[in-house]
């Protein structure tokens with residue numbers, strides 16, 4: 001069943017890198033909306049990314065290549081402004097544990113204050129991925145750990161390459 005409102009949704013994030021937890025949300029959200037835009041943040045407030053914006057976008061494009069209604073794009077500035085530009089009225093966010101709630105609530109309410117026409121929808125992350133984050137995956141990979149099952153195989157390969165480039169293998 002499709003959501004019978006605006007049919008364009010945005011799944012935003014830094015995706016540094018995309019994990020199986022993200023991919024689970026992407027596949028489920030793609031079933032609900034006609035068009036799902038994965039919006040990769042190019043200006044990340046929190047830290048310097050491991051992967052460049054182009055690397056993050058290319059990995060997402062490859063792992064979503066079998067999902068015809070999914071587009072991968074990047075954005076700068078306010079997310080609600082990007083949503084307006086792309087005529088999307090829904091933001092999809094994944095919730096993992098209770099600890100995500102406070103931060104996500106703050107972001108959802110800020111976004112609503114900035115633009116009340118943009119609604120945030122939360123999806124529960126699949127239980128098997130509840131522990132995952134991009135940081136934990138990087139932490140494992142950069143000291144030579146095995147990330148199988150945490151990220152798509154292509155991303156696991158890119159992490160191994162990065163570790164080599166950084167001399168951390």
Ligand code: COA
Nearest residue numbers: 012013014021022041078079094107110125132133134135
């Ligand atoms: N599976 C696995 N990991 C998940 C996940 C899932 N389903 N959902 C979230 N995560 C992880 C992410 O990998 C990320 O991990 P990290 O901190 O180790 O990198 C962490 O949870 C936080 O994810 P998220 O809440 O999506 O944040 P983000 O940093 O990836 O992206 C933006 C945040 C880009 C959406 C947000 O900063 C933004 O909207 N910026 C634009 C500026 C703006 O409009 N600001 C005003 C709004 S407050």
